[in-house]
Amino acid sequence: MSQYPQTRRQRAYLTQFSTTVLYPRNPWVVAFFSFSYPGFGHLLLHRYIAGLILILWETFINHNAKINLGIFYSLTGDFAKAMDVIDEQWLMLYVAIYMFGIWDGYRQAVDMNKQYILAEREDAPIQSIAIGTWDINYLDKRKPWVAVLWSVLFPGLGHLYIHKVIVGFFIFAYTVAIMYFGHLPQAIHLTMVGEFDLAKDIFEIQWAMYLPSIYFFIHYDAYIGTIDYNILFEKEMKKFLRKNYQNKEFKFPI
Incomplete structure (x- = not known):
């Protein structure tokens, strides 16, 4: 028996808390999300550690450099105030890592697309379920519009629906923190009761400017x-059926 496994690459990896999957990505889409918010392009590629580090760095350096302000x-035409x-001292530290996030996201997308093609040619096995002490994760068909609907109601809920627990809880907590420091709930409440001037005074633009990129x-x-996981579910089912039922000599149970 060979000491090497039959396949060199995995197409997916299931844990209790998440499903990591190789799937082709448009490198320009990944670069765009890295441009709009450093770290998001890496999350799109399931590179969670690098993505979370870049997101937290973006928050820290952006706040100190006042880039959002x-x-x-x-955008309002007040260039002198901008x-x-x-x-400038913090801004100089921002540029290099910001450009790296865009470049690295694009590069990783190209490389992972190649890995996906090779894994598909090898017909790598796919794990269908992961059971542990804390949670159960399994491949299943889910509705993309439901994931979007829950994400519209509050960031992170759509990710929990498709069992991306790590990213879902991070986005949930991160958005709550952004809203808290931006005083968004208070501003909404004051706006609803007609206190427009007070709402404008307490609203923190520096923090609120993060929200459009996050929501998008x-x-x-x-x-x-959701679409990726649905496709992965179908691939695992097809492989199982080919392996167990495709042989013409198979005797079907009565």
């Missing part, structure tokens, strides 16, 4: 993740 004032609020990404990731 500079963007806001630039230049005043930007901290989580809707896309929940939708495309």
Whole structure:
């Protein structure tokens, strides 16, 4: 018997808390999400550690450099104020890692697409269920629009629906923190009772500017993740049927 496994690559890896899957990605889409928010492109590729580090770094350095405020004032045409609020010392530390996130996301997408092709040619086995002390994860067919709907109601819920527990809880907690520091719930409440000036005063633009990128990404990731897992479920089922029922000599049970 050979000391080497029959297949060199995995198509998917199931744990109690998540499903990591090789699936072709458009490198430009990954680069776009890395451009809109460093780390999101890596989450799209299931590279969670690198993605979470880049997201937390983005939050830290952006807050200190006041980049979101500079963007806001630039969009409103107040370029002088935009230049005043930007901290050049922190900004110099921001640029290199921001560019690295875009480049690395694109590069990783190209490389992982090649790995996907090779794994498909090898017809690598697919694990269908993972059972542990804390949770059960299994391949199943789910509805993409349901994942998007829950993500619209609150970021992270759509990911929990498709059992991306690690990313789901991180996005959930991260969005709550952004909303808290941006005083968004208070601003919404004051707006609803007609206190527009007070709502404007307590609203923190620096924190609130994160939310559009977060919401756009989580809707896309929940939708495309559901489709990926549905395809993976179908592949595992097809492989099982080929292996166990395709032989013409197979005797079907009465």
